[in-house]
Amino acid sequence: MRWRSSCGSPSPLLLLLLSFLTLLVGRETVSGFRICSYNVEKLNMEKASNYKLVNTLARVVFRCDICLLQDVVDPDGKVEKKLLSTINRFGNYVYKSVSSKGLGRSAGDKRNFVFLYRTETVTVVDKHQYETKPPTFAREPLAVQFQSRTTLIKDFILVPVHTDPPHAVQEIDRLYDVFQKVSEKWKNKNVMFLGDFQAACAHMTRINKKKIRLFTNSNFTWLIGDKVDTTVSEDTNCAYDRIVVHGKSFLKAVVPMSAKVFDFKKEMYLTKSKQVRDLSDHYPVEVELRAKSSALLLKATPFLILLMAFVQFFL
Numbered sequence: 001m002r003w004r005s006s007c008g009s010p011s012p013l014l015l016l017l018l019s020f021l022t023l024l025v026g027r028e029t030v031s032g033f034r035i036c037s038y039n040v041e042k043l044n045m046e047k048a049s050n051y052k053l054v055n056t057l058a059r060v061v062f063r064c065d066i067c068l069l070q071d072v073v074d075p076d077g078k079v080e081k082k083l084l085s086t087i088n089r090f091g092n093y094v095y096k097s098v099s100s101k102g103l104g105r106s107a108g109d110k111r112n113f114v115f116l117y118r119t120e121t122v123t124v125v126d127k128h129q130y131e132t133k134p135p136t137f138a139r140e141p142l143a144v145q146f147q148s149r150t151t152l153i154k155d156f157i158l159v160p161v162h163t164d165p166p167h168a169v170q171e172i173d174r175l176y177d178v179f180q181k182v183s184e185k186w187k188n189k190n191v192m193f194l195g196d197f198q199a200a201c202a203h204m205t206r207i208n209k210k211k212i213r214l215f216t217n218s219n220f221t222w223l224i225g226d227k228v229d230t231t232v233s234e235d236t237n238c239a240y241d242r243i244v245v246h247g248k249s250f251l252k253a254v255v256p257m258s259a260k261v262f263d264f265k266k267e268m269y270l271t272k273s274k275q276v277r278d279l280s281d282h283y284p285v286e287v288e289l290r291a292k293s294s295a296l297l298l299k300a301t302p303f304l305i306l307l308m309a310f311v312q313f314f315l
């Protein structure tokens with residue numbers, strides 16, 4: 001404050017008020033809480049032992065408060081351990097995981113859902129392995145109830161999806177039954193479905209939508225649209241990977257326009273397409289939830305800026 005020294009130093013109280021207000025308005029620009037989903041295409045120990053691959057994957061996961069991986073081949077849990085240790089080497093945040101057992105119709109086709117989450121921002125309250133006899137999904141969802149201290153909506157349920165392509169339409173429709181089951185169980189309708197729905201191209205057409213309750217029931221909002229391409233190949237243009245939320249209050253807690261494909265070749269300045277393709281034939285998708293403070297602050301921001309200008313004027 002050299003420029004003020006001739007007129008005496010400003011009141012410490014005013015300075016304190018000013019820095020407090022700057023902090024308050026500044027917080028508004030802090031990005032929300034990011035939830036990601038990535039079909040990592042048969043992520044087995046061989047892939048997870050590849051230093052370059054697992055490091056690229058760690059950089060993708062590290063941006064997310066919660067990252068759901070699908071298609072993990074991990075009968076003894078070694079892949080999950082390897083992933084956690086690699087991600088946690090990045091410092092700053094500590095990640096933990098919650099995962100399903102191997103799910104699939106035949107012994108050679110078992111795949112795990114693995115949720116990786118930041119312990120600084122979110123905790124796991126409960127989990128529920130959805131099961132029916134006979135099974136209605138190739139890989140029955142492991143629903144997880146999360147609680148976050150930083151988001152506008154504190155408690156929410158994530159339901160992972162990884163459909164079997166020939167039965168994609170039926171399986172997507174049956175997610176409604178999963179919604180009913182878990183929302184009743186936990187008395188919470190803030191449910192998000194995420195993962196590889198195979199909800200495009202040959203596996204789901206526009207006609208099929210009429211038979212899918214997640215489309216016919218207007219309480220569900222599909223955040224990743226039909227025209228989005230979630231595949232890596234230049235030859236395909238399919239919105240396989242999706243994020244769907246239930247209810248108005250959950251929708252309001254989502255940052256508008258934040259649901260998108262994460263093109264990490266571009267965003268992480270990778271030079272070769274191979275670095276993306278070697279990891280998976282899918283791109284990750286993601287969405288942001290609003291931070292707790294943002295709703296109130298959005299309304300208060302014009303007032304705070306005015307107040308700051310006022311305070312600065314008198315300093």
Ligand SMILES: *[C@@H]1O[C@H](CO)[C@@H](O)[C@H](O)[C@H]1NC(C)=O
Nearest residue numbers: 189216217218219220247248
């Ligand atoms: C949509 O949600 C509201 C509030 O939970 C509920 O009353 C209504 O029945 C739902 N509509 C449908 C079509 O399920």
